[in-house]
Amino acid sequence: MPATAQSHQPRRRRRTTRLLAVAAGAVTAGALAAAALPGTASAGEGHDGHQPGRYQDVQLLSFNDLHGNLEPPAGSSGRVTEVQPDGTTKTVDAGGVEYLATHLRQARKGNPYSITAAGGDMVGASPLLSGLFHDEPTIEALNKLDLDVTSVGNHEFDEGATELARLQNGGCHPTEGCYTDKEFEGADFPYLAANVLDEKTGKPVLKPYWVWKNNGVKVGFIGVTLEGTPDIVSAEGVKGLQFKDEVETINKYAKVLQGQGVKSIVALVHEGGFPASSSYNYDCDSPGADDGISGPIVDIAKNVTPQVDALVTGHTHNAYVCTIDDPAGKPRMVTSAASFGRLYTDTTLTYDRWTGDIARTAVKSANHVVTRDVPKAPDMTSLIDRWNTLAAPIGNRPIGYISGDIGNTGTESPLGDLIADAQLAYGKELDPETDLALMNPGGIRAPLTYAAKGAEGDGVVTYAEGFTVQPFANTVNLQNFTGAQLIQVLKEQVSGSNEAAPKILQVSSGLTYTLDLTKTGPDRVVTDSIRLNGAAIDPAATYRVATNSFLAGGGDGFPTLGQGTNDVVGADDLKALEQYLTANSSATDPIAPPAADRITIVR
Template identity: 40%
Template sequence: MIVPRPLRASIPALAVALALAGCASVQQRAPIDINLVALNDFHGNLEPSKYTYTDAVTGKKESLRAGGIDTLGGALAAWRREDKDLLLVAAGDLIGASPAVSSMWADEPTISALNMLGLSVSSLGNHEFDGGRKELLRQQHGGCDSPRPSKACQLAPNFGGAKFGYLAANVTDSATGKLLVPAYRIESVKGVKVGFVGAVLQGTPSVAVASAVAGLSFHDEAESINKVIPEMRKQGAQVFVVLIHEGGKTDESPDKVGCERLEGAIVPIVQKLDPAIRLIITGHSHQGYLCNVDGRVVTQAASFGHLLSRIKMTVDPATGGVQGIDVRNVVMKEGDFAPDTRLTEYVASVKERSQAALARPVARLGAAPILRHQNEAGESPLGDVVADAVVAATRAQGVQIGFMNGTGIRKDLEAGADLVASFGQAQAVLPFGNTLVVMDLTGAQLHRLIEQQWDRPAASDPIVLQVSNGFSYAWDSSKPAGSRVVPGSVKLNGVPLEDAQTYRIAVNNFLAEGGDHFAEFAKGTKRIETKIYDLDALIDYLAKNPGVGAPNASLAPSVRIQKVR
């Protein structure tokens, strides 16, 4: 057979073309999917609890039991069968403000359970600082040398610490300038290097006990994150994911993809981040959302393990370019996933060790639950009870007025069918282990203190102070911040306060040190550190006042806070 000359001449060219095509097929691999699951604000909730949300499709409110570490473990096991390279990551507050089954053991059960889940990395949250720097580092590295010796290593003699890594690019030692924990970690996933960089809200000192963060500096979140991106690139990072314990709020459903009405502290942070960062996993505000902010995906999975965020990043493996991000918030409804039996058995063993203390009856209520939800004026039934308990516990020190920060009341006060509340149920209300401080403030200072409720930087809720019986005031929402208290309305036992007169008050040590931006508390004089725990004060008050919570009982307080418009 005679091959025509043109074709014969093209054979070498064809061979070269085929060879080049083969090289291109090696270099231009198909996009890959990197699967992440995100958790935030777990707060030691090893067991399921009530979750209420608005359905994105129907617009109706739904309430159900969700969460539980064994349900989370079951969901992760199912998803890892789909992708063995899936990574579990978190955005802080995994511990602290925890139910008694975790907090009574220094949150070691939660750390151990998260290890069993296979958590890879988490940003620090403000509650990781609850026990101070020393305890935070013990939680990370293990050991028994703790400022809480009555709790640490009591569940088991050897605590190995977190197998996952805590990250924070914006927390340094004030004296040395060195980072408290690493800023970032790079994980190799399907041949792509993914860099996770962590941060905690710069305002942590305002929401932590001052002594717990002494000697630490908290820097601008976006600047700190952006600063380490070049270093991460040098180490081969191709994809960048931010884990940050700061968040926002939206009126959109937690399962609405691409929400556009996100507001709050996280938004300006996101807007300042390096353009290479396409995914920001957030926390702190306890909201579920899947939002877009300036072309970036910003997620949060509510709190207490009620949701998990499933995130699929489609990536060019050669360049690391993110071609798409698919996100969903999945409700961890009981029964939707086969529980992880290892975790079920682990929690059962911890509960068995804890049962005697948790089940101890402390008081009979008049009605249950006593709710922490605040009315339009800012007053809640449970806030009234706690503030009254603060005064009752410190009456011997001459206390006339008690205050409680509403954000420190973590759950409603529940009780059994017989209306008897247990120690565990009371502890869930006040889980921080705060102590009471007595001080003097003038009438003028108390006026300024009340006004500060609406004039605080980074305030997530405008009303946070619950007040004791006999103390009352009215406020006007139509007035500007700083001038909302109705003149002459601030009274003690029906008598208007006098600016120059001194009043004896009691608060927890968090507020006493100026927490939540209430600077006036830090200026109080003639201070006494009572060493009385707020939880002990509440339990003692409940025991001495059976019937608390009954709507028509003689113990029911009169209205203390009024909103005139």
Template identity: 45%
Template structure:
């Protein structure tokens, strides 16, 4: 059992008596009512227990333990829930999902989340992967306009509210979804506000956010707080799909954050917001930050893929309706697999697993060892290299000379140990899908050598570092000690130094080609040549190679 992290010790108040008569009895403490929040973030449709490094978490003792899986989430939630409980989420519940969920447009995941009692969730950037129309269908119901109804029949819509206070229609300036909601629990009214990172347009394909404006998170949260106050709501929780990184090895309840955008939002948000639950960065932390009025409030995040449940306990003053800040206590609970799984959820997951099995279990290739996303000192990964090689192969017939892959688009490791009955080393379609779940299109952009150099310099921005993964015939050196904008050198293609004036045809997915992750140089080519879906190219490459070994990490030198 982990110990809750409490923000403030309770303080005793003394009331002085006045007059000559015997002093009246001291006023008792204000009557309060208990409330418990349980929260998930960045679930990404992981109904089955995630595999590889995505399926472990650092626990309170500092040990790395298996974690996650819908049946275990349901079991832990059942043990944690009481009659005073609200269950919420901080976005990216869907999108970049394993095939069991993605094959049915994440309806199984949203059904599961409703069944376990989620009542409200911020939208995440991945909720916009298929555009606003699809998000609204997930919210309100109806069959998919292209693929029709799933085997479960007509989709009835989410049982919880998606909240997006800072996502507005470009034409009207009105919110595209509810900005906030009010929930009653144990006699208390709790206002819940949802916002998503304002960087969403840079990390989602342009079609996914067409016609939308992503406002500053704090500005939108504060506007919603004012609206809640006008309705007499004083207890407020902000669900924000944005967060911070942490120091390596941080335990669930540690505040090991490297303060960044998430902390800034938590510090600047309206003083009446008592709790800030975050996500997006896939980290675990429980912190106390000071709001604009100098009072502390809880700020936390619960990892990703259903590996951690955040529990927040507090009491609400029945007279004022506000949260008593001194009672706030946060506790990140690892979703361990050493408990009895929730049987109804097990059956639910198995039903969807059986439905997708004919596709998911088809062998597409073999590997000789784990091929992972573990980076070299330079930031190169074996799996990123493999994906880049596959994309180059898929676009050779369209003139591609080299390929580059964004690291965030490689979602999980390829593990040598069999996940089912397919045998060790066999890669199934479902496993390949888990690596490349976005259905992006691979294309080719024409860039001069000078602009290729400029593109590689965009691996460092004010938002941090994102090292592009190169195909085998593209080499370069990085030096992080040099100023941003002058860190890349010795670029070669097929062993020859890049000519600044020559034109090179660079394969990449349409997310990058549209300037995603800040790689705006790709947009120099206004008419890139488009090819297959990235997953189709990846599967074809694995099949053509027969057996693949982890590529050596020698394409990016330096550090």
């Protein structure tokens, strides 16, 4: 076996070859340097037997935050906004792995030097089709997509490092066993986790970097997730792990790759930004667009070593193709392809065979819509049908009825109110003294849509749809808080770690307050406006609060929610939603979308 340090010869799809490539031991810097010398076999003859030219275009196809969305996402989650030539916008239906496969395969045609990479959150918070089977269907689909490499995201740790290792290496689920007559084979591509360390060993829990090689061209990939992953994943999911600074980690391994003779480097960073426009084709670098993008990825990009030639990012579910100056003041491409497989990014990296580096001035990139007007990939259709057959007895069961779409967007969303009401009702079953419920918006993964899907019928909510809305299997927990603590919780929505990007809790019926966005910091929550069933919150009184287990552990930047007392742990939050829908709706009397009028917004 050749010495190929965490390297891979492209488009080899036999699993044995891929595993050997991922598991190979480290090669010496001298061996790689020798392979790069002009005129050697490795540096390369062209595919036609002639010596290649100095510059070689390398196609980098990328996407991020798929979250197990194999079928086309519903509602707004399955659309993108497109700027038209006249400046107006329109929405385009997008997504679905059957279409994503077709688009990627068409894009690769005529590109012998093509890499497909991803920016994390391939799994986790997945619809029932994948989530019910612990995301084995998504890994199988990614293998068929010919994904070459991905970073981990925060959701890769939803079920802990042991389960992530199973997705990488294969094997049947430890408690549920095999779902089919074949043992799960795992990912044909490497997951990279350079900044995720085992607390005991101090070493990355998965490979930190990987090298793609083709005919003398070498491109290294470093994969990291956001350092703040422990703040947005359950404590059990990150138990025994350390998450290190993204910039320091990338710079460390860029030096390692440089020392091995790999000078062309791409960072896969599961952290993102907020573009000035919601349109996927907005020109981030247009004249006057100095503030074309903001958020954590800007500081990361400005500080990652110039040795890195491009950043593929994610996490914020936004679409952008921007250049951000590196520490040397040189523009560098930073991209993100929204989420749920609605877009893919096509980046051209111009590789200089003389230097082994990317000619940055020649890099170009664009996001493309995964439209649904192309033929479906038959192998993906077969995969979806096979897993749907297994999921159907559970997923097709009706659990409620709605009279219209119940959305999950906005500072306060109708679906957020509905879920909070469901948790309050369930909390009162556990303890009649329960006063209110709080729900984190990030735990609501999709809207409830009225339109018929398949044979379910208009307005019918199936278990599969409920699972797509709340896929985390969090429990509903009850805790006691003082009124002073409750006020502090509401202020933590817009202060501390949430000051720059507020996380507004969805509140149950009876809790009202004013959010004044003209102010700054915690003052944005107007203390005197907070009411429960019309009465002011008494700082000295005790209140019984229902939350999911993630919030009850202080997640999402709410440390005060981790200080509750008199804990009671109930069933999972999806059961609470199911019970509420079943008890409060019928085919003749469906639930109407809540008004979302509990939080008064001052702008």
